[in-house]
Amino acid sequence: MATVKRAPAGAAVLRGDITVAIRNAVMSELAEVGYGRLSIEAVARRAGVGKTAIYRRWSNKLEMVLEIVSDVAGRAVPLPDTGSFAGDLELLMMIVSKALQHKIASQIIPDLMAEASRNPQIAATLEKALRTHQQAVGDKLVGQAVARGELPAGADPELAVDLILGPLYWRLAVARTELSDDYLEKLTVAVLAALRSSSDS
Incomplete structure (x- = not known):
């Protein structure tokens, strides 16, 4: 036994x-x-x-x-590799938009952001978790596009993440506006154009 x-x-x-x-x-x-x-x-x-x-x-x-919260915020989002930067962008934005519309996330995120303005420990924890994760996303996404020749070597991963997440966070977590059927497609075109023009300047 x-x-x-x-x-x-x-x-x-x-x-x-x-x-x-x-x-x-x-x-x-x-x-x-x-x-x-x-x-x-x-x-x-x-x-x-x-x-x-x-x-x-x-x-x-x-x-x-x-x-x-740090564990949840720092969890890796599946990073797409669809074979094109436009495809990667649109898929990532779809994943992020679904996450921001999740019943629990949509209630917790605005509350914690407000709490962070009053509590330095919460602010520092969120910033560290989110910044680390965002940097990984930007580096991989832009790195793939540069390797494929879709973006110039000087493309900025941090700017890419700001352009991708900023509009989605604003519409879904702040303004709480529903996305139209073609919104992600339009945002993809805008992000592509912005990254290409910023790399050229």
Whole structure:
């Protein structure tokens, strides 16, 4: 009969399924009540765990939210390689627009941006996670286009990301305007033209 290994007496075993339940509960609470009204008690209740399960993982609300949001914000978006820069752009914009329209994301993002203006730790965490991710996206997208000869070697990856994400964030997260059927196609043409002209200047 196989022996079951037991954790040393007194050792806290952090079960993965409980951690996942807590993370999901945090995101749902953030979407429902915002950071200001979010409480450890409400997260524990929603996750179906005791408060001690949360305090074993994080010492306070801010630490918990920062780690979970940073993880979500820094998650890699699948970077497309369709064989053309225009195709890559349009596919990436479709992925981003779907993410921004997700029920939970569309409620959490504006709230956290507002909270970041009041809380330097939240601002720094979001900036670090987003900047690292955006740089990776820009470098790959523009690097592929340069390698194919579609953009000149001087094309700016940071500008590319600003041009791609800025309009989508404005329309979907700020103005909350629905995208027309041909919006992504028009935006792709505009971004291409802007990057080519900025590289020529």
